[in-house]
Amino acid sequence: MARGKQTCKILKEIRRQIAEANGIEFVTSECRYKGDCLGSCPKCEAEVRYLEQQLRARSLTGKAVALAGISAGMILMSGCSGTSTKPQANNEILEEKISDTEVVKEIEEGEATILEDTVSVSHDLSTIKEEESASKRVIKEITIVGDIDDEPPMEEKGICLSVKEGDPASDEDSTKVRVHGEIRIGPSYPDEKGVYDRVDKSPEYPGGAEEMQRFIDQHIEYPEEQLREGIQGIVFVKFYVDTMGRVCHPEIIRSKNPAFNQEALRVVRLFPNFTPGMYDGNKVNTYKTVTINFKLPTDDYGTRKADLQDTERDTSSDS
Amino acid sequence: MEQQRARIIGIARHRLSTDGDGVTTLVAFHGCPLRCCYCLNPQSLGDGKRFREYSPEELYVETRIDELYFIATNGGITFGGGEPCMRPQFIREFRELCGTAWQLNLETSLNVPMANVKAVLPVVNTLIVDIKDMNPDIYRDYTGLSNGRVLDNLHLIADAGRQSDCLIRIPLIPNYNTESDREASRKKLEALGFDRFDLFTYQIRKH
Structure with a gap:
């Protein structure tokens, strides 16, 4: 087999x-x-x-x-x-x-x-x-x-x-x-709000995920206090895209730090219209979740501070 | 705002009982400080564009598909490569995303700065350490580098009392070490309090 x-x-x-x-x-x-x-x-x-x-x-x-x-x-x-290559019991030596x-x-x-x-x-x-x-x-x-x-x-x-x-x-x-x-x-059914979780074609941000990230990066404003204290955060926002492509009822479903929640919601509310989700040949209301990152400026190596030595790019080109 | 991104050469889902009893997904990073003669994943080296860049969030979203298996079986993600300890910040951010229920394992040579190991140690559950050989001459001969950092990091792990979270792989490396070298390596490691070993023979692959 x-x-x-x-x-x-x-x-x-x-x-x-x-x-x-x-x-x-x-x-x-x-x-x-x-x-x-x-x-x-x-x-x-x-x-x-x-x-x-x-x-x-x-x-x-x-x-x-x-x-x-x-x-x-x-x-x-x-x-x-x-x-099976499970870790071995103490002092037990595997056969070669x-x-x-x-x-x-x-x-x-x-x-x-x-x-x-x-x-x-x-x-x-x-x-x-x-x-x-x-x-x-x-x-x-x-x-x-x-x-x-x-x-x-x-x-x-x-x-x-x-x-x-x-x-x-x-x-x-x-x-x-x-x-x-x-x-x-069985077939996919909408919930009590008339919104589908599982569809044939998910809603799409105009221009795709990279454009959406660019939009987020351009519009996000770092909360001053968190910026001052060097605090980063990640917020997961769930909303649904209606049949007109509009972003509806965004809500926080997971967040590292509540201080970022309002700003994450504000940016999601600014999103332009999506291409609506499709199910069974029809446009339907569809749930979508996005992550909003609050990151402090990084150096060229992608690390926040020099205290962590991220050495990947130092070595990746020398062979 | 610039995102933390890492080059990843491959993701292998549904590994069963490879790292403990759980279902795991292997995430292999690009980049390694070593140049081992019998490297299993040489595509982790060089700049051949055989990788894709991921942010921690993208990787989380992609691997979350198996969360049910991870939680049900005490499994999770094994970061390998390449050398995962070259991306401590990425792994820390990944832990923040996935929460504490996923097991995070590292397959590492430990030949990285101590600051990197210090940074990842609190957020990972298990380290699978490919020690090569504890003899500095054999090590340099096989990998092209000193094992000074490896020894420092082994002491760091021992000082943190995390020896039991480590599985140390001590290979028989054809043409580089012998059975008695391997026994000597094991004794040195035992003196540091490590007691979980996997002894095996490197397979020579033709690339």
Whole structure:
């Protein structure tokens, strides 16, 4: 089994445990992604977003949210294996092995930066198969209700999969994913204010993110007291962009220092109109979050003061 | 206002049980003071434009996609490279953004000024230290630099009582050191109170 598929299985198990710990109906399916699996695909990501949405809903209704304490290591040990180079116990010396430190694939000039981690896991795969084979838990039947695309990007609309566990089957079947229920990743719906969180096309600042940053940099006024005392800050402002592209109801959702909040809100209110978000072919009200940085002037090396020696640029050109 | 920005050569998500039990994302910085013969990520060196610049906020927004996994499994970000300790301010700002729930780990050679290690030490959970060899001659032969700063920083970490947060990698470096050199390195490190070691052999790669 490819390493990506192993990662996929382990992440799926983590998601299942999160759902179970929080009483969330979780429903998954055999992954049908046909591209090179890096361990996550649009369907898997959609399941994460679904869980986040459910956890947020629980949190809003005052229910406790249980998150911490799931050990990927334990999942590995229990049969969904991958690579393991855990820190060793005191004074324990590992046997010699080929280095499995991380190799990062090169970034192509101007290309995206999500890269595959190329750590080899081949030494673990033989055990996986045995353990899985011994567990005899396999999927016998997959029922698909609704539409599902095989090719990404898959729009998670109206997908409803139900899967039944079957009898022990051949080794080949045993590599399939064990499932525990049903997931419904339905269409996106607006909240009580008529605003969407998940849309087909997000609202865009005219000219893009760089222009927005330029606008922020040009218009922000550093609060005098914080400037005098050398205090920096970061503020996250959430608002929605209506169907006319207007910025509506900005509010602070996270802030390092409340002294910066008013100025952050003031600048966001100055934003020109966005291109509205689109869902199902229509312009819709859509939430957006931006970060406003309050930074003191820096030197050419990007550090605030000379007390930290940021040496990257000193060395990056000498080879 | 100028933003703190760092060159990043790669981001690898969903690393499982590589640094502790959690799900981690590797963020590899561009730039390294060393020139190791068997460098795993030579693209971290030079000025080949094989990187993208990120602000801490941009990196936070991009890595936050896996926050659910991080929090559920006690995972987070591992900063590697390249040499992450060349960007202490960036890492400090990242910590302010991500809060305390994420684990932040460093994969470092510690061959940086003490001020850098002083700055990052309070905001990181684990340091994976590639010590090369404690013998100064072997070290210089293999990396091209003195290990004076490494020793200073090991003392700094020991003085802060953070030895147990360190995993020290002591490699067998083909053609550079021997098993007995490695044992000598380990003894010196144990004398400083470090007790978590990973002994392995460097793989020689053809670039």
